[in-house]
Structure formats: C-alpha cells, structure tokens
Amino acid sequence: xxxxxxxxxxxxxxxxxxxxxxxxxxxxxxxxxxxxxxxxxxxxxxxxxxxxxxxxxxxxxxxxxxxxxxxxxxxxxxxxxxxxxxxxxxxxxxxxxxxxxxxxxxxxxxxxxxxxxxxxxxxxxxxxxxxxxxxxx
Numbered sequence: 001x002x003x004x005x006x007x008x009x010x011x012x013x014x015x016x017x018x019x020x021x022x023x024x025x026x027x028x029x030x031x032x033x034x035x036x037x038x039x040x041x042x043x044x045x046x047x048x049x050x051x052x053x054x055x056x057x058x059x060x061x062x063x064x065x066x067x068x069x070x071x072x073x074x075x076x077x078x079x080x081x082x083x084x085x086x087x088x089x090x091x092x093x094x095x096x097x098x099x100x101x102x103x104x105x106x107x108x109x110x111x112x113x114x115x116x117x118x119x120x121x122x123x124x125x126x127x128x129x130x131x132x133x134x135x136x137x
Contacts, residue, residue, distance in 0.1 A: 058104055059106055059110055063113060080120075
C-alpha cells in the first residue's frame with residue numbers, strides 16, 4: 001500500500017459513496033486508476049466492507065468483554081458479531097479481550113446486550129461505556 005492508496009482510503013472513510021471521478025480529481029489521477037486501486041484493496045482484504053454510519057438517535061455503547069484464559073477469543077467474537085445491534089467487534093489487548101460497539105434503540109436494549117454477553121459461558125466479566133458523541137476521522 002502506497003501514499004495514493006492511503007489518500008483514496010482517507011476519502012472513502014469519510015464517505016464511501018464518493019464517486020471515483022471525484023476521488024481521482026482530489027488525488028490527481030485518473031478514474032480508472034482509482035477504480036483499479038479500490039478493487040485491489042478489496043481483493044487484498046484492506047477494505048473489508050463499505051458501510052453506513054448513522055445518526056439515528058439510538059444509544060451507542062462499547063461493551064468491553066473479558067473471557068476465560070483458555071477461550072478462543074476469535075470464536076466468541078464471531079458469535080457476538082452476529083447480534084443485530086452490533087456495529088463492530090474488536091479483539092483488543094489490555095484488561096478486556098473484546099470490545100463490542102453497539103447501536104441500540106435505548107438503554108434497556110443496551111442492558112439486554114450486556115446480559116446476553118454475560119450469559120455466554122466463556123465470558124467472565126463486562127464493562128460498559130455509553131458513547132456520548134462521535135466524530136468521523
């Protein structure tokens with residue numbers, strides 16, 4: 001990945017719907033070059049998905065999950081990622097093993113997700129942080 005790829009990614013992070021022609025103008029190259037670069041980044045797994053960021057008025061939270069030391073963290077993360085209200089699941093270093101970013105209708109729905117996480121036999125603890133504000137970087 002070179003500087004041109006990084007510039008293209010920076011534009012797509014802010015708005016994944018930006019037309020390739022506009023990206024090409026902004027980075028100083030052709031539309032075909034941008035198209036080929038994006039396709040290669042997708043094929044190489046650098047771009048995992050194109051997604052939508054929303055401002056729904058919902059409650060967003062990070063649920064930090066600790067699992068037993070003998071647990072396959074990736075397997076637990078894969079199961080949690082299937083829950084409807086989950087935006088992201090990150091395996092992280094530190095005290096907790098997994099961070100789950102959720103977008104729920106209200107605090108009751110967040111609490112239900114916390115309970116759902118705690119009911120997994122591999123989970124030994126959770127910590128939750130409500131997201132008060134966010135900015136796209």
